[in-house]
Amino acid sequence: MTIRQLPDTLINQIAAGEVVERPASVVKELVENALDAGARRVDIDLEEGGVRLIRIRDDGKGIAADELPLAVSRHATSKIASLDDLEGVTTLGFRGEALPSIASVSRFSLSSRRIGEDRGAVLEIDGGRLGEVAPKPHPQGTTVEVRDLFFNVPARRKFLKAERTELGHIEEWLRQLALARPDVELRVSHNGKPTRRWKGEGDQIDLGLSDVRIGEALGEEFARNALRVDHSGAGLRLHGWIAQPSYNRASADQQYLYVNGRAVRDRSIAHAVKQAYSDVLFHGRQPAYVLFLELDPRRVDVNVHPAKHEVRFRDARLIHDFVYRTLNDALAQTRAGALPSAQTGEFGGGHPPDPGAAAPPSQAGMYQYRPTAPLALRVQETQAGYAALYGGNGGGGSGGAPAGGYPAPASYSGGGSAYAAPALPHSDDETLPPLGYAIAQLHGIYVLAETAEGLIVVDMHAAHERIGYEKLKFAHDHEGLRTQPLLVPATLAVSEREAEVAEREEATLIALGFEVTRAGPQSLALRAVPALLAHGDVEALLRDVLADLREHGESRRVGAARDELLATMACHGAVRANRRLTLPEMNALLREMEATERSGQCNHGRPTWARFTLSEIDRWFLRGR
Template sequence: MPIRQLPAQLIDQIAAGEVVERPASVIKELVENSLDAGATRIEIEVDGGGLRRCLVRDDGCGIPRDELALALSRHATSKITSLEDLERVGTLGFRGEALPSIASVSRLSVTSRPVGADDAWQVESDGSRLGSPVPAAHPQGTTIVVRDLFFNTPARRRFMRAERTELSHVERVVRRLALSCFTTGFRLSRDGKVLFDLRPAADPAARLRRLGEVCGELFAAQSMDIDQGAAGLRLTGWLGLPTFSRSQPDLQYFFVNGRMIRDRLVTHAMRQAYADVLFHGRHPAYVVYLEMDPALVDVNAHPTKHEVRFRDARSIHGFLYRAVEQALAGTRPAAGSAPPPATPRFASEADSSAWTGPARQDAMRFAAREPVPPESSWPAFTGAGSDDDVHDRSQAAQDDTPTLGYALGQLGGIYILAQNRDGLVIVDMHAAHERVLYERLKHSLSGSGAPGQPLLVPISLRVSTTEAELAEAFAPDLAQFGFELDRRGPDVLVVRQVPALLQSADTESLLRDILSDLAEQGSSRRLEERINQLLGTMACHGAVRANRQLTVAEMNALLRDMEQTERADQCNHGRPTWTQLSVPELDKLFLRGR
């Protein structure tokens, strides 16, 4: 066939195939335009799962009459004017393809009234035909109605799912967009029924309420704030507590300069940051926002703008890991901190603390770090004898009580019962001691690095030239973990020393995995993860086990160690180590005050 110029209509339909996958894609593009227009209120209506009708109404700046037809033409936009603008994109939409692509596969109408204008105008498009602007009645802002999506491309329409499925995609997109801009209100209706109506959230309390409405009240209650910054980067948002893990990565929202993205580098960094506090196979939950110089990220990497490219991917990965890991390190018993939930969301089938056989562990010594105070100085449950006078408790004399209080005794040979200013503290002694030992072992290796084991016979392995260059460049980093290797030739590496803790591991496979990570992510933590796995095993075997009888002094020493240990809210398997039952909760159990 001869080379020929494609018709404009066919060009638009090809572009629509890249931008408009389903009704949710239409909603996403239109709502992003509304956000770029400065809207403070956006209303979305869908009928028939969005295939029959989609409506997006906003109160933004509006479109003048003489620009309405231009807005429906390809590569027409008000958001960039030069290559410099394209390299520093600060808006959600900038390609100028969304509206013409949507108009080419639907019956579309745009009604708009700009700020300060007395009249509103409307323009309609029917697939390939674009009408002239006509007067209309409309408040300030813009309303776009998309009817009969894919009416002229039946092959695409046959690939659509059931109305309920398409609606679920629309709802998911709108909820994500609602998390991207808290200062804008969102209302979603389906076939005339309101699904949710989110008001603008300006203050922290209102933002937390929206977080609960979008992600669930349980996530809002079991999450922690994060606000970390370094080298022109800032990470804010909410991190789900390790005890609030998921079986699927369905509650992970990541935004770059207000844009929702899905990126393997980001997912990898977040996963590694949670590695020390999650069960194997579980996924973290988070809603976080990365703010950075727009020139350092390319948002023009994918037609749907879901993916981005970072100019310095390695530094971004390292910053995300360090920021999240540092925030999670603060999950330990501290004044004012909330304890893990009393009812875990999952349980480990191989829970070592559930071992009920005879104790075989050698006697262990907990150093009593402070004398146990006399019983008269412990915080007491002070209550009236009448059910009508519930409890009048003074906190003035309890301000110096530690977070985990003082031990009262053991329960079932597994739990430590303690009393603090709020009520009853229950500690899983094996899980708590396991975390304390694990962090001590890690800290002992962090100062001087992991010891190495020289090989009597060096290992020679052949790799690609790129992998050999990476190994040579990262040799000082590998040396910190006990690896010593040389490059002999363009594609040959000689390993002369391996980490002492990993001397029985498959050195060749481990090194190849590390080089693969370096090639893909720009960094690797496989060595650290393998060493930490061994340290975790050592801590698990060294921790106090079930049916071990501890003295009160030993129990108090463990409680004080927990208060000083990072990530002590959960063991290194992700299981909670302690929980709190407040006096009001105990009153409720025994119907006190009724």
């Protein structure tokens, strides 16, 4: 077969197969060009889901009349001029393929006027056939019209979906863009009718940190449950929002990741986020987040995917760990009773010390815990613990402020089965505990507590399960990971790649509790395992660890397996349903919840508490109407 040079039109159509998947791909490429040109307002007009018409109008810098033909030629761009520019590219587009590719599979028109020029110009292209540049009145900026997409490639057009489906893809991409660029106004119309307007918030907005856009794009429910994250270190910055674990999804439809302002998909970062949520999310549910990762452009390669959906990091292992630790620390602060500030995302109620840490003298007893006695099992023990917690005598109602800083509730009757509800301090008392004071127990399952704002309901088993779990984790983390030598070393048959990983990551495996040596090209000798997991399937666990090390450069499989075992232990040690608690026991549980990390969810991801304000309760009974 004779080798021959492909014609430009066919080359562009082949490129279009990579860049132009559907109308949403066209909108993406053209709007990104507008943003690279400095546009502050972009109008998107669509017909028939973008198949019949896509018109993008912007108020950017514009294109000179004599450069219009160059703009639609392959690999022509103003964004890079050298390899150094490519390695440090900060613009959304840079290949110079989008316009010629789109023009080759549509009836295409490009109109523009640069700043300072008296008039604009237009260039029309029909299925790749270039016309002549002609004068045309045009405001400053650029307008691109794409009509009859894939009219000359029937096979591609047949694969397009229904109008509503194609429009949905465009709307989802615009939502993704709106989250990242709250400074830009976006106006959308479909079939001649305005459908959406994203109002620009001006130059002062911190890109990627718009509370207004978050509510508009993802709904008020996400906004109410969003925690703002902003952390820097090692030349990296991660900021944006993560949803509290109680707000979760059946699918990954509210997961948005941006690297240096570019929306991307990255398996390593998605894995880090999933791990950060693993201890607080209900099985099978997905977290919701909008995250922006910023780093030196030279530490990330954006030129690895034709549509620029993926990137490659130079320090993938460091970035994975940075994302995981940032989000894990943020989620650790989701203590029961704490509410995120709308401005900072920080939790109210301060940051109590680690539950297992020694309490300062002024808070003696506040964070102490004994796993073998979930709550005090005898009245005298309960009264003693209650007195230590609140600074009173536990039975006589001595009054006064407790050592921990919270006002002491009124006394209860120590000899009978009925207890008087504690007196609630004045509502403007800033030292009121976040979960208030217990007033009753419902059906032996729920603790009811009164606060200045209304009512708190606590699932006592779920809450106590989390408290015990965190205590066990704290104890094991500070004791270090113990290993158990095997009486007879086990030989594992593995692939050559797995054997190489085990040999290279020997120090990492030792830190995880495994003593492994390479016994041959495709075999390993396992001599010691984590002591806590010795009775499980440690060989399967080791294989999973090696897979993680190969793919992500690190593994938390051992920690996850250990945590699963500790969670089971905590579940069996937690107070059971139908166990009648005294008011002091209930209050002790509430105070422990306030001091324990992640106490907003049980070990299985279920919520441990709910808040009902007086205004909500009033609405139940139509009060004030």
